[in-house]
Amino acid sequence: MSLEVINLVKVFDTQKAVDRISFVAPTGKITGFLGPNGAGKSTTLKIATGFIRPTSGDILVNDVSVTQDPMKVKKIVGYLPEHNPLYLEMYVKEYLDFMGKAYGMYRNSRQKRIHELLDLCGLTIEKDKKLKMLSKGYRQRVGLAQTLMSDPSVLILDEPTTGLDPNQIVEIRNVIKTIAHEKTVILSTHIMQEVEALCDKLVIIHRGKLVADDSLIHLQRKSSNQLSLSVQFDAPIDSNLFKSLNGIISFEVKSDHWLVLTLESERLRQEVLALITKHNLPLIAIKNVGGSLEEIFQKLTTEEGESSL
Structure with missing residues (x-):
């Protein structure tokens, strides 16, 4: 159907x-x-x-x-x-x-x-x-x-x-x-x-x-050359562990349980997961975040953005 x-x-x-x-x-x-x-x-x-x-x-x-x-x-x-x-x-x-x-x-x-x-x-x-x-x-x-x-x-x-x-x-x-x-x-x-x-x-x-x-996830990826990850844990973690990774553009500590990482490429997502596994961190959620749907919609439906994605 x-x-x-x-x-x-x-x-x-x-x-x-x-x-x-x-x-x-x-x-x-x-x-x-x-x-x-x-x-x-x-x-x-x-x-x-x-x-x-x-x-x-x-x-x-x-x-x-x-x-x-x-x-x-x-x-x-x-x-x-x-x-x-x-x-x-x-x-x-x-x-x-x-x-x-x-x-x-x-x-x-x-x-x-x-x-x-x-x-x-x-x-x-x-x-x-x-x-x-x-x-x-x-x-x-x-x-x-x-x-x-x-x-x-x-x-x-x-x-x-x-x-x-x-x-x-x-x-x-x-x-x-x-x-x-x-x-x-x-x-x-x-x-x-x-x-x-x-x-x-x-x-x-x-x-x-x-x-x-x-x-929506794929549209968010297409709208930006970068990838942002929201990473949440079940207990406080040492956020400095992630600073050792090459290719992290920005690093935002939301709380001792929650980080938002902006990466140079999709490839680095696997390195983030490998680091979490290596240190046995209590991961509860990891998801891609990107531009809002409003921003994507505006890009696609205005003369300036008709060919931007």
């Missing part, structure tokens, strides 16, 4: 909104789909959901062509828009049952699926409330449950956490992470913290063109 975009082009009159982009959103992963306003994100997502046709190219959803069989694609893609319309006078369970009927599900199947989704989306205690009585966070959970009602294999989420408070954001994140274990998930958002917290890979478009298709 995956979504594959193949040489996709969409022209409106004389404006090329999408210009020969190709990428794959794999199953079991969350793919962040980013771009400034007017980049072509919404157009691409509308094509992926079968609402508009491309000028050329195609999108395959589980090997089903959106140009050849758009109705079948609509059955296997779940789409949660930024402003999800809900029938506020309906009760939560009643609304999900209504949506199940709209999908053509039989009663027993609907009831079983509703029970699963109430549990998955944390709605069990709210099931007998009217939608108008719910907070925005719970309404968004209902939107997710509605999108999942037909058990789609591909899920497209457009700004799913906009307007939520910090606690609600964490709750929705956890639901999305759970969903992503078995599905292909595409997350379109302007909130970079959400992308960093949730996404396994990033696809960035600018002026209709693909400018990045990679993991």
Whole structure:
């Protein structure tokens, strides 16, 4: 199960909104789909959901062509828009049952699926409330449950956490992470913290063109000729041990448990690990750190930075 975009082009009159982009959103992963306003994100997502046709190219959803069989694609893609319309006078369970009927599900199947989704989306205690009585966070959970009602294999989420408070954001994140274990998930958002917290890979478009298709770590490496490592320990260590390594550009002691080292090259990462092993240091975490996603995004989507990565 995956979504594959193949040489996709969409022209409106004389404006090329999408210009020969190709990428794959794999199953079991969350793919962040980013771009400034007017980049072509919404157009691409509308094509992926079968609402508009491309000028050329195609999108395959589980090997089903959106140009050849758009109705079948609509059955296997779940789409949660930024402003999800809900029938506020309906009760939560009643609304999900209504949506199940709209999908053509039989009663027993609907009831079983509703029970699963109430549990998955944390709605069990709210099931007998009217939608108008719910907070925005719970309404968004209902939107997710509605999108999942037909058990789609591909899920497209457009700004799913906009307007939520910090606690609600964490709750929705956890639901999305759970969903992503078995599905292909595409997350379109302007909130970079959400992308960093949730996404396994990033696809960035600018002026209709693909400018990045990679993991955040790899993009961070490409954005800088240097490599920074965050190294954390379970007990205080002698940070002077690391000063003996050649090729360390900078050395920052965050605490007696935590160092940030800037290295000349990736090769030195192995020397850092060898030194930790040699002295039997109580390592608990070592990870690459780099430029923020905001910095990378700006480099890729401004005229000055279009060819910088």
